[in-house]
């Protein structure tokens with residue numbers, strides 16, 4: 080059969096049997112990017128095996144990308160919990176919707192207790208400075224609570240006399256802070 084230009088399309092004479100579609104350069108590039116962001120030990124054995132092969136088929140690449148996207152991120156993030164840095168209280172938590180990654184919010188304590196709220200910080204700024212060593216102990220949280228009349232763990236204004244004295248709300252205290 081001839082095409083519009085009168086050329087006869089040439090069949091690849093070497094190719095025999097079903098052709099295997101190979102991974103695209105973009106897939107391979109994406110795989111390397113994902114691998115760099117993942118904790119190697121947390122990856123399934125199948126991915127270990129596939130990662131040791133230099134050239135992947137299109138289907139293998141697709142499988143790897145799907146598996147990599149569904150497993151843990153490298154955990155260089157600060158631990159979850161209540162942190163204290165530069166005179167402010169921060170809460171690090173995991174986003175349960177969307178990325179599933181950690182983010183931070185900062186407790187704003189207003190002069191008027193009603194103004195107290197959390198400001199979203201995300202994963203930049205102070206988030207990068209938080210670590211194991213900025214985690215607040217229960218004692219520190221209570222001191223902060225006694226001083227400002229705010230429960231560090233949830234940001235609620237302490238109204239109950241017992242809670243004000245303790246520096247922490249009853250629910251957060253029960254949850255073990």
Ligand SMILES: [Zn+2]
Pocket residue numbers: 230231232233234235247248249250251252
């Ligand atoms: Zn609380």
